[in-house]
Amino acid sequence: MHGPRRAPTLAPRGRAAAIGLASAALLAGCGGRFGVPEPASEQGAEVLDLWRVLLFVAAALGALVVGLLAWVVLRYRRPKGSTGLPGQRRENLPLEILYTAVPLVVVAVVFGLTLRAQGPVNRLSRTPALRVEVTGFQWGWRFRYPAQRVTVVGDSNSPPTLVLPVGQTTRLRLGSPDVIHSFFVPAFLVKRDAIPGMDNDIDVRPSRVGRFGGSCAEFCGLDHGRMTFDVEVVEVQQFQQWAAQQAEQEQPGGPQGPERDGAQGIGRQALGPVVAHRPGRGDA
Ligand SMILES: [Cu+2]
Numbered sequence: 001m002h003g004p005r006r007a008p009t010l011a012p013r014g015r016a017a018a019i020g021l022a023s024a025a026l027l028a029g030c031g032g033r034f035g036v037p038e039p040a041s042e043q044g045a046e047v048l049d050l051w052r053v054l055l056f057v058a059a060a061l062g063a064l065v066v067g068l069l070a071w072v073v074l075r076y077r078r079p080k081g082s083t084g085l086p087g088q089r090r091e092n093l094p095l096e097i098l099y100t101a102v103p104l105v106v107v108a109v110v111f112g113l114t115l116r117a118q119g120p121v122n123r124l125s126r127t128p129a130l131r132v133e134v135t136g137f138q139w140g141w142r143f144r145y146p147a148q149r150v151t152v153v154g155d156s157n158s159p160p161t162l163v164l165p166v167g168q169t170t171r172l173r174l175g176s177p178d179v180i181h182s183f184f185v186p187a188f189l190v191k192r193d194a195i196p197g198m199d200n201d202i203d204v205r206p207s208r209v210g211r212f213g214g215s216c217a218e219f220c221g222l223d224h225g226r227m228t229f230d231v232e233v234v235e236v237q238q239f240q241q242w243a244a245q246q247a248e249q250e251q252p253g254g255p256q257g258p259e260r261d262g263a264q265g266i267g268r269q270a271l272g273p274v275v276a277h278r279p280g281r282g283d284a
Contacts, residue, residue, distance in 0.1 A: 037186045040212055040233065042205040043121045044189035050117040051189075057110060121190060125203050128171035132162065136174070136181030136194040136216060139223035148243040150250060156226035162214070163232045165239035166206045174200040182218035185231050191217050206233040 034055055039045045076086070133144040140155035143162045154160025164170050174183050174194040183202075184191040187210075192202050216227035234242070 036189065039189055040185075040187035040206055040208055040210060041189075042207050043203070044187065045207065046117050046120050047189040050113060053113055054110065057106065061106070123203065124171065124201055125169045127169075128203060129168035130165065130170040131173065132164075132170055133173045133175065134162070134183055134194065136176045136183065136220075136227070138178050138221050139216075139227045141216075141227070141229045143229075145243060148247055150243055150246040152246075154229060156223040156228075159228045159230060161230040161232050163234060163239060163242055164204070164206050165236040166209050166233050168236060169203050169205045172202050172204060174202070179220050180218050181216045181220050181227070183214070184217035185212055185214040187212040187231075193218060206231075209233050209235065 033048060036048055036051055039048050131146060133146065135142040140153065141160050142151065142153045143160060144151045152160045152162070174192055176194040176196045178196060181194040182191055183194055188204055190202065192200055194200065210233055212231045214229045214231055216224055220227065
């Protein structure tokens with residue numbers, strides 16, 4: 001944006017202040033999320049809160065360790081002209097107890113906070129407003145809405161879109177017919193595996209309307225890197241309209257014309273034989 005400009009030479013103290021200011025500006029520029037995407041779900045907001053605490057604890061401990069190291073190096077450096085070893089100390093019991101106890105307390109507190117955050121993130125609602133079966137397969141995704149009789153399928157050439165209503169709890173049942181995949185939407189700040197022969201349930205309650213990218217986060221073969229999808233969070237009414245429209249198109253007597261996203265026809269064909277061999281379905 002600006003033309004090349006010669007930076008004025010700064011005294012060491014001024015340089016330190018400039019670095020401090022730049023770091024503060026950098027952190028403020030991330031909106032206090034420190035590199036984490038802005039959460040698009042209530043569960044994601046919990047994860048962000050935990051991340052902030054963990055980052056703060058880690059930064060404080062890092063600063064303490066680096067500070068102590070610097071202090072020791074400077075304070076106890078060898079004076080000019082001295083020879084031999086400095087005075088040796090065999091033990092310091094209070095200090096040893098302190099540096100054993102403090103890390104234990106820190107780990108216990110962090111563990112407790114993590115457990116507390118896991119509660120609302122992993123909790124499954126007794127009455128989810130919507131249920132979607134999410135199937136990861138080599139190499140694409142299928143989203144089935146059993147109650148709405150809607151199925152959206154895509155593959156690595158045409159990624160599908162998972163449409164969700166905002167402000168409502170959706171139960172995602174993750175499964176796979178072949179190998180382990182992982183359902184990951186960075187904006188939800190939660191990732192969960194789709195495992196053959198086993199159903200993995202998570203709830204997501206989107207908190208804002210928008211379109212968010214997702215992908216498989218478990219290396220699953222050649223086209224793993226192209227196993228992407230989108231999540232479209234819409235108003236409840238819009239969701240109902242969309243579902244009704246899709247269901248109509250899927251009726252055997254319904255219009256056979258081009259589907260809303262061309263992925264569906266291709267994907268459904270590709271998935272057909274795979275689904276037939278899917279282990280575990282209906283066994284439970
Ligand atoms: Cu995968």
